[in-house]
Structure formats: structure tokens, C-alpha cells
Amino acid sequence: MHGCPCSAATTRGTYAYKVALIRVTRLATEMPLLPPVESLLRTLVDGEEVDVEAEGLALLKVRGLADVLDGRVVLTSLGRRYLVARGEHRYRTPVEVLSVDVKARTVEAVVVGWHTTEPVTLLLDQVAAESKVPPVELVAGMFFEAEANCRTEDVEELVLTDIRVAPPLPKGWMNGGGPDA
Numbered sequence: 001m002h003g004c005p006c007s008a009a010t011t012r013g014t015y016a017y018k019v020a021l022i023r024v025t026r027l028a029t030e031m032p033l034l035p036p037v038e039s040l041l042r043t044l045v046d047g048e049e050v051d052v053e054a055e056g057l058a059l060l061k062v063r064g065l066a067d068v069l070d071g072r073v074v075l076t077s078l079g080r081r082y083l084v085a086r087g088e089h090r091y092r093t094p095v096e097v098l099s100v101d102v103k104a105r106t107v108e109a110v111v112v113g114w115h116t117t118e119p120v121t122l123l124l125d126q127v128a129a130e131s132k133v134p135p136v137e138l139v140a141g142m143f144f145e146a147e148a149n150c151r152t153e154d155v156e157e158l159v160l161t162d163i164r165v166a167p168p169l170p171k172g173w174m175n176g177g178g179p180d181a
Helices: 015-030 036-047 057-062 077-087 124-131
Strands: 066-069 074-076 091-101 107-109 119-123 143-150 160-165
Touching: 015 077, 015 119, 015 160, 036 074, 036 077, 057 066, 057 074, 074 119, 107 124, 107 143, 119 124, 124 143, 124 160
Parallel strands: none
Antiparallel strands: 066 074, 091 107, 091 143, 107 119, 143 160
């Protein structure tokens, strides 16, 4: 994924695409647009014409949420993703590391709240930066907690944020004995 020559924020499956999804999700959930600017973005979804001189359009363009093509203001794929992220539910969920590929800058993990057995690819740099665990210390078997859009059906659209090292399980839970074992 890392270093792929086709890495573009609009090309699904690339490192750049995943970084863009994380950025837009954070924008939507942590620093949403001001209501008049978000309203302008929603106007584009409804197919209404927007003046190329509209107030707030410059901000949408800078953030990659809208663009002007052939004199018309259009919603970008990231603009659509921003609006989806504004409305979707996010849940705190356990994340189990299955493997780490330092060269490819990826982590294979199970995001329990999304699917209990299907592995997903996460960005090593995101996991390390948010969890404050250096990449060389990330190993299979580690557990984290993260916010995720667990209801998405598309693994490419699964976005984790606020990744933290999970607290240790109570003694006895891993051997089937429950919390009092």
C-alpha cells in the first residue's frame, strides 16, 4: 500500500485513499464545518446549482470536498464521504493486531465491532501515532480500542480513529474462567 505509484486520494485501496478517509472522517466528527458551509455542501448533494463565487466554496475546495469543473460547482467523493461520516454512528471497539508489516507500513487486524474474523488493513503510522506505541513495538496479539464506523459493509470505507492501547483484561478472562476466575 505504501509507496504505490498509483497512490491518489481518489483511488480506492491505496494508502493515500485511506489517509484521505481518515482526514475527512476526523473533519466530520471532530471539527465539522460551520453550518452555513456544510449547508452549501448539502446543496450540492441535492443537485442544486451553486454560484462559483458562493461564500464558503473556497473552504470546501481547499479541503477537497467540492470542486469547480466546466464552470459548475460539483461535490467530490471526499465531500460525499464527509456527509456520510456526519450522519453515521461510530462505536468504541476492540482491535486485535494479527500482523505488522513495517516495510509496507501496514497492520493487519480484526476490528471486533465490524467483523469478528475478517482481517482489515490499517495504516501503521496511524496506529503508532494515535496509540503512542512505536512501530517497532507493534506486534501480533496486541489489543487496542478505537472509534469505528462498525456498520459499514465495505471494508474500504471502515475508518478507525482515536486508537488507544486497550486496558488489560481482568485476570482469568482469557482462559474461559470469566471475571471471577
